[in-house]
Amino acid sequence: MTLLRNNKLTILYTILFTVAVTGCSKPLPIEENPTTTSEVAQSLIESKQTYIPPTRAKVDCNDQQPLRKALFGDLHVHTTYSFDAYSYGVQTTPEDAYRYAKGQAIDFFPVDDDGKMSGSIKIDRPLDFLAVTDHAEFLGEYQLCTSTESPVYDHDFCQTFRKGGSKAIMAVASSLAIDPAQRISPVCAQGNRACLEASNIPWRKIIDAAENANDFSADCSFTAMIGYEYSGSPSSSNYHRNVIFRSGSVPAIPVSKFEAPLDYYLWKELDKNCKKEDGCDYLTIPHNSNLSNGKLLIPYADLPDTTENKIAYAKLRLAREPIMEVFQHKGNSECANGFPDILGAADELCELEQIRVIGNTGRTGRIYVENDRIKYSLPRKNPTVFCEGDKTGYGGMQGNGCLSKNDFYRSALLTGLKEENEIGLNSVKLGASASTDTHMSVAGETRESNWRGHISTEWNKEGRLLSPTLIPSGKEGNPGGLTGVWATENSRDAIFDSMLRREVFGTSGTRIKPRFFASWTYPENLCEDNQMLTTAYEEGVPMGSDLSAAPAADAVPVFLLAALADTGANATPLQKLQLIKGWVDSDGNTHNKVYDVAGDAETKAGVNLETGERFGDGHASLCAVFSDPDFDTSENAYYYMRAVENPSPRWSLLDCLGYSDDERPKECNDERISTAINEQAWTSPIWFNNK
Numbered sequence: 100m101t102l103l104r105n106n107k108l109t110i111l112y113t114i115l116f117t118v119a120v121t122g123c124s125k126p127l128p129i130e131e132n133p134t135t136t137s138e139v140a141q142s143l144i145e146s147k148q149t150y151i152p153p154t155r156a157k158v159d160c161n162d163q164q165p166l167r168k169a170l171f172g173d174l175h176v177h178t179t180y181s182f183d184a185y186s187y188g189v190q191t192t193p194e195d196a197y198r199y200a201k202g203q204a205i206d207f208f209p210v211d212d213d214g215k216m217s218g219s220i221k222i223d224r225p226l227d228f229l230a231v232t233d234h235a236e237f238l239g240e241y242q243l244c245t246s247t248e249s250p251v252y253d254h255d256f257c258q259t260f261r262k263g264g265s266k267a268i269m270a271v272a273s274s275l276a277i278d279p280a281q282r283i284s285p286v287c288a289q290g291n292r293a294c295l296e297a298s299n300i301p302w303r304k305i306i307d308a309a310e311n312a313n314d315f316s317a318d319c320s321f322t323a324m325i326g327y328e329y330s331g332s333p334s335s336s337n338y339h340r341n342v343i344f345r346s347g348s349v350p351a352i353p354v355s356k357f358e359a360p361l362d363y364y365l366w367k368e369l370d371k372n373c374k375k376e377d378g379c380d381y382l383t384i385p386h387n388s389n390l391s392n393g394k395l396l397i398p399y400a401d402l403p404d405t406t407e408n409k410i411a412y413a414k415l416r417l418a419r420e421p422i423m424e425v426f427q428h429k430g431n432s433e434c435a436n437g438f439p440d441i442l443g444a445a446d447e448l449c450e451l452e453q454i455r456v457i458g459n460t461g462r463t464g465r466i467y468v469e470n471d472r473i474k475y476s477l478p479r480k481n482p483t484v485f486c487e488g489d490k491t492g493y494g495g496m497q498g499n500g501c502l503s504k505n506d507f508y509r510s511a512l513l514t515g516l517k518e519e520n521e522i523g524l525n526s527v528k529l530g531a532s533a534s535t536d537t538h539m540s541v542a543g544e545t546r547e548s549n550w551r552g553h554i555s556t557e558w559n560k561e562g563r564l565l566s567p568t569l570i571p572s573g574k575e576g577n578p579g580g581l582t583g584v585w586a587t588e589n590s591r592d593a594i595f596d597s598m599l600r601r602e603v604f605g606t607s608g609t610r611i612k613p614r615f616f617a618s619w620t621y622p623e624n625l626c627e628d629n630q631m632l633t634t635a636y637e638e639g640v641p642m643g644s645d646l647s648a649a650p651a652a653d654a655v656p657v658f659l660l661a662a663l664a665d666t667g668a669n670a671t672p673l674q675k676l677q678l679i680k681g682w683v684d685s686d687g688n689t690h691n692k693v694y695d696v697a698g699d700a701e702t703k704a705g706v707n708l709e710t711g712e713r714f715g716d717g718h719a720s721l722c723a724v725f726s727d728p729d730f731d732t733s734e735n736a737y738y739y740m741r742a743v744e745n746p747s748p749r750w751s752l753l754d755c756l757g758y759s760d761d762e763r764p765k766e767c768n769d770e771r772i773s774t775a776i777n778e779q780a781w782t783s784p785i786w787f788n789n790k
Contacts, residue, residue, distance in 0.1 A: 136358050137371045139295045140351035148299060153310075153347075160319035160588035166632045167585040167602070169612040170594065172228035173200065173542040174326065174384060174582050175341055175427060175534030180301045181328075182237040184538040185245075186260070186267040187555035190216050191540035193231040193308035197323055200229040200542040201312070207539070207551070208558035218558070220551060224610075224667055226543045226581075227589050229312075230326035231305060232341045235353035236280075237271050238301045239294025243286050246300075251286045278333035279360035295352055302327075302353055310347050319589040325349050329365055329383070331356035334493035336500065337390040340365065340383045341424075345595040348378035361400050363412055366419045382598060384532060386424035388511065389432040389455055392492035393503025396423070396511040398518065398526040406522055413524035421643075422530035422598055425508045425605050425781055428553045428579035429536060429572070430454030433781060434509040434691075435502065438485060441510055443691035448677075448743065451607060451776060452577045455495070455502055458482045512784065513681050513689040516735045519788060520683060530598075530643045530783030531739065533580025533605030545578040545608030547776075548669070550750040553579060560754040564766045574751060574772055581606050583613075583780070585641070601643025601783040609665045611673070611780040615642040615740040616659040619650050625659055626722035635659050642739070643783040649732045656730060656787065660696055661722040662742040662780070671744040671778060672717025674702050678725060682736035693741075697723035704745040706775035711748040711756050732789055739784040746775040 162168075177184045178193050188210050195205040202225035207218040243249045244257035251257055260267050274283040287294040305327070312323035324343055331338040340362070342353070350372035359365040365383065373379035388395045398416065402408045425433045434449040437457060460482055484501050486492055492500030504510040508531065515527030537544060537553040544550070554572050556562040564574050583604045584597035597603055604613050614632070618639025625631055639659070640646060646656055664673045675698030681691050704715025721742075730736075752774055755767035766772055 136295060136350070136352050136354050136368060139292055140372050143296065143299055143351045148296075155315055155347075157592075158315065158317050160590055160593075161317045162319065162588060164587055166636065167587055170227035170322075170584050170586055170589055171543070171581050171610055172226050172230075172322070172584070172594075173534050173537075174230045174232065174324070174343060174532065175328070175386060175424065175536045176229065176231050176540065176542045177233055177328075177536070177538040178231060178540045180233040180238065180241060180305065181538060182234060182241060182271055183268050184540075184555075185241060186263040186265075187538070188216075188263060189539055189555060193233070193305050194311070196231050196540040196542050197229060197308060197312035199540060200226040201321055205540065207541075208555065220541060220544075222541070222543055223546055225321075228322035228324060228584075228594055229542045230324040230341070230343050231308065231542075232326045232328045232343075233301075233305060234330050235298070235327045235355035236275060236330050236357065237284075238298035238353070239296070240271060240284050240286060242297040242300045243294070249297075254286055256285050272332075275330060275332050275356060276335050280331050280333070280356045282357055291357060295358075299352055302351075306347065306349060313591070322589055322591055322594055324591060324594065327353040329354065329356055329359070331360075332496050333394065334392075335497060336392040336394045336491070336493055336495045337387045338395055339387060340385045340420075342369070342381055342383050343595070343598070344373070345380040346378055346591055349373065350379070362420075363402075363415055366415045369419075380595070381419070382422075382595070383420045384422055384424055385420065385529075386427060386534070386536065387429050387432065388423065388506050388508070389430045389453075390495040391503070391506055392495040392500045393486050393489070393505045394491050395506075396527060396529075397489065397491070397503070397505040397514065409518070409522050409526070410524060413518070413522065413526035416526055417524065417528060420529065421601050422532045422603050422783065423508065424534055425531050426452070426533040426580040426607050427536040428576050430575075430577075432506070432508055434507050438504045438510055441504060441513065441689050441691055444693070446691075446693050448741070448777060448779065451779060454575055455483060455498060455506075457484065457502060459498065508781075509679065509681060509691060510689075512737050513683065513691070516681065516683045516737065517687070517689070519735055520687075523790070525786070528786065530601030530603045531605045531781045532582040532598075532603050533607065533781075534582055535579030537579065543581060545581060547578060547608070547748060547750040548753055550578045552576075560757065561764075564751060564754060564764060564772065574766055574769070578608050578750060580608050581610065583610075602641050603643065604780055604782045606780040607776075607778045609671070609744060609778040609780065610667060611665055611742045611744070611778075612663040613740055613742045613780045613782050614659070614661040615782040615785065616640065617644075617646050617656050617738065617785045618659075619647070619654050619656060621657040621659055621724055623724050625724050626661065631659070631661075640785060642785060644785055646785055646787045649789075652732060654732065655726050656738075658696075658725045658727070658738065658740075658785075659722075660725060660740050661720070662740075663720050664718065664744070671713065671747040672719060673721050674698055674704065674717055674743045674745045674777065675700060676721050676723060677741045677743065678738060679741055680727065680729075680736060680738050682731075682734045684731075684734055692729065694725065696725040697721040698743075702745065706746045706748050706752075708752065708773055708775070711753050713745065713747055715745060717745040735789055736787045737784040738787075740782040742780040744778040746777055749774050749776045
């Protein structure tokens with residue numbers, strides 16, 4: 100075991116393992132999905148070791164909004180039950196995360212001499228909803244190693260796990276980097292069953308926390324959804340999804356990467372353990388495609404190349420994966436410039452919190468398997484390049500490997516359009532969401548001012564500015580985003596249904612309220628109509644929908660784009676609304692185009708980098724009716740709206756300004772650090788199919 104140390108790091112961030120493992124096997128076709136949780140789950144149910152939710156009558160909320168209201172939440176939050184958060188000293192629980200989201204103060208860093216979190220933190224504005232999504236992987240190891248009643252509590256592995264730090268993380272996480280993922284922890288020596296059964300205990304606590312936090316009364320003041328994260332990093336590429344459940348009826352065991360090596364195995368295994376007739380329903384949300392080297396959003400992974408398999412896969416994904424996370428603290432997954440096979444002008448707003456940039460070099464080596472042994476490659480200084488065609492790469496979790504067009508929302512949606520032309524189904528039909536991915540229990544903590552981090556090394560400004568870790572963080576990190584839904588009420592069913600129909604949007608942390616509709620008949624003066632929303636729904640379709648077939652050969656779609664600016668303290672006004680279009684032409688070429696449709700394409704607003712103060716005028720609201728000037732009824736297309744705020748100071752600029760001139764670290768001279776940003780919101784698309 101070799102430790103690689105950088106003298107500027109506050110943690111050890113990479114460990115070399117040479118642990119013997121069994122050989123890798125090829126995934127099976129969809130219909131032969133291997134089952135490893137169903138038997139254990141059933142035995143737990145029969146032995147009454149699993150959670151049985153109480154029967155609750157459905158209560159309609161007092162506040163009903165037929166034209167729907169915007170609700171803001173976070174669907175990606177980790178607590179001490181996640182192996183990585185635990186290993187870095189996070190002691191707060193799912194109960195704490197829900198209390199924080201509701202506006203209560205919780206414990207926070209620093210850790211005192213007794214090893215306790217001695218600080219405190221409180222959100223600036225409560226959320227409307229939250230799902231705690233601790234990693235399913237290693238819940239069993241967590242339970243076996245932290246319970247004093249466990250038969251393996253004193254095992255060397257468990258002692259290392261409880262000590263925490265990078266040793267603890269790598270002792271377990273390396274098993275996720277091999278492909279397919281395999282447990283290598285010695286406390287699971289009998290196979291998966293011991294750890295699967297043990298995972299039921301913290302899983303029940305996660306469920307209980309959500310059930311206790313959810314407001315089941317007609318007040319509907321807060322919605323707590325049950326969820327978890329399915330995590331894998333094959334060859335150090337990101338392959339993570341959050342699983343969100345509709346109700347308190349959930350599987351006895353969360354299906355992890357160990358039991359379901361690929362996305363379609365996850366859906367099939369969950370289908371066996373989560374049946375609608377039992378009141379259970381779920382959806383999945385992929386995240387951090389920007390670090391996936393083309394592996395996360397691309398469809399049909401490792402399936403034999405047949406139309407039958409493609410159709411089977413597309414049907415599964417369309418039923419179970421309606422949205423994706425386009426923004427979070429590990430970077431922007433909306434778009435990147437320069438893909439050689441996508442036609443269109445560069446878009447400077449793609450650079451918002453972009454982690455991976457063509458020409459930049461990676462940060463660490465990678466973990467891989469060779470001759471049935473886990474190995475580690477040293478860091479390379481190779482610059483980031485585009486993946487060739489549909490090839491995938493490795494090492495994206497550390498900034499390594501090639502950058503794929505399927506790593507980003509905008510270009511992956513084009514892959515979906517091309518698949519629709521081929522098989523008649525769009526296998527990348529994803530709406531937009533965003534979250535924090537906080538590993539500190541601080542759900543929805545998206546303030547740029549006085550931001551205190553999402554991993555343990557970021558709790559003070561020295562750590563935020565100077566401390567890189569295994570994942571993009573420190574000066575490359577950001578406070579993350581929020582998911583917005585348009586729902587009739589604040590309840591589990593209403594929010595879940597909004598996500599299923601993709602009437603969902605993501606923001607970079609701001610609370611912009613964007614509306615986006617399409618029709619063939621909207622009048623030009625719709626923005627001035629007092630019944631605008633009624634007309635928008637009655638004569639068209641909202642974000643996340645399909646536009647009906649063109650009524651005539653010369654018909655042109657008409658879009659309603661509107662947004663209300665954030666109204667919080669010190670909120671930044673809107674700058675402009677943009678329509679983003681992607682389409683596939685008759686020759687199979689893919690295109691992207693950005694239209695400025697409302698507000699100020701050129702603005703004099705900005706930020707004084709010497710003081711951090713904003714200047715210039717903006718808009719409290721914007722609205723426009725826009726017809727596509729380049730529409731062709733023969734071409735499949737998608738459209739989504741991007742709402743953009745005036746420039747505001749990035750957290751790092753504010754941190755740097757907090758130093759006196761003679762104490763300011765050299766990192767503050769970096770343009771990426773001492774800068775302004777344009778906060779944004781992205782709606783789910785509206786799709787047009789020429790068939």
